[in-house]
Amino acid sequence: MVVRQEVSAWRPQIPGVVEVFHAHFTEHAYPMHVHDVWTLLIVDDGAVRYDLNRREHGTPHDTVSLLPPQVPHNGSSATSEGFRKRVLYLDLTQLDERFIGPAVDDPDMNDPLLRRRVGQLHAALSRRGDELEAESRLALVGERLRSRLRPRLVADAPVAGRGVAQSLRELLDERLLHGVSLDEASKLVHAHPTHLVRAFTAAFGIAPHQYMMARRIDRARRLLLDGRPPAEVAAAAGFYDQSHLTRHFKRLVGITPGRYASRVPSPGRGAVGAKPSATRRDRAPA
Template sequence: MAPQRPQQEVSAWRPRIPGVVEVFHAHFTEYAYPMHVHDAWTLLIVDDGAVRYDLDRHEHGTPHDTVSLLPPHVPHNGSPATPHGFRKRVLYLDGTHLSDTLIGSAVDQPDLRDPELRLRVGQLHTALGHPGDELEAESRLTLIAERLRTRLRPAAAAPIPVPGPVLARTLRELLDERVAEGIALDEAARLVHAHPAHLVRAFSGAYGIAPHQYLMSRRVDRARRLLLDGRPPGEVATVTGFYDQSHLTRHFRKLVGVTPGRYARDARRLRRA
């Protein structure tokens, strides 16, 4: 029986999210990284297998439940720690969310055993894979960065502010004004003079729904009305703020239970009845 060939599967892209330099997904069975450096923070999760690496002359590993944060400009390598290799998802982040003052702490403790953080990073990757879900990705990233800062600098971490109803209401008004065009989280935070993480927490605490979920709900509601008016799904996607028809379909099916095409067909059938 011929030996199995080494696998190298890679996908990479740059999303339209402030602070994210690159998204990198890879599956390697035998490939080993030599010592190298990055000019960005490396936020790494391993979905299958494990990676062993050296950072600052100390050996580290990535069990399944960890999140690894490797600081910029610090040499490290990487190789499979299991016979079948590893499958990983990586975000390269600039200094927007993580400052250089945290580099020392990250060198000392690059692997964080934090199941909730691990779950959030996975959810962020899912959002980054769907063009049009930028507000969700920004919201998830700002909360992840806040948790990382707290883990790396627990003594200096500021207490989480109590959610403010006025702040939440102001953001809701902004979202209502910009249902189709949307608004970036950083812009909303500047307009209401609040930290992005505080803004997300305030809104979620006041209304029981995240800002991106609220915005998508409003867009789907508008789409339903236009579909009932007989407008085609592709046109509806454009005028209601979705990236494309498939983006509309995914959120519409999640909130309504059927695709926009099925919804429109049933509406036409009932009108003829």
């Protein structure tokens, strides 16, 4: 089998869309990680299996998967031939935090209309000069997502105590660039180091060091999309040096920061790289 790692990534000038990411992988497997934004995923070839909130999920034909922010997940091919996917990373202006719970409960939506609209949005985002169309199609996608998730919204539960897990997550977010040792964290949070690690992992389904590394990789991706060189990005995202960034970036994203950056288009140009073309159903009327 030929090993493929084809990636195209860019940030369009469309409010609400943090990143567009197209990829074709045959062997890459994503480790457990988190994002601080929504992950809207469609698979064009093959299938992906993933764990979200300690439950296994998959992407059968015509499924649209919506993975919420701050909820750990992984991912790998469900077939020996690999998978080809298109991903939109959307900020919380498109879906606010109220929808995280419903998305955790049912992230995979078998909805042909939504699938077609997401495909049409990808096609518009891939073309220069079609910003108004892309904004219009994003509005339709957001409307459809909210209509699917809203019936499962429940009344807000009483706010419980934050607990050491939440306190540690806030501390990790504050110290994202400079880091924090477990001993220092335990003193600041007032909990034994072992209890701190166990409580965080039990609460969020991911170890503290995995959480921090995933957040740093997200930051590195944004900086690379801004056109900053990998060596500069390494320091700006909290890594010891470029080799440290490269090792973790390749493990999580599937390619090196240099190759990722080389697929970022120059200002004013359309996206470049291995970009799946729109399918017939993507070109159908909305």
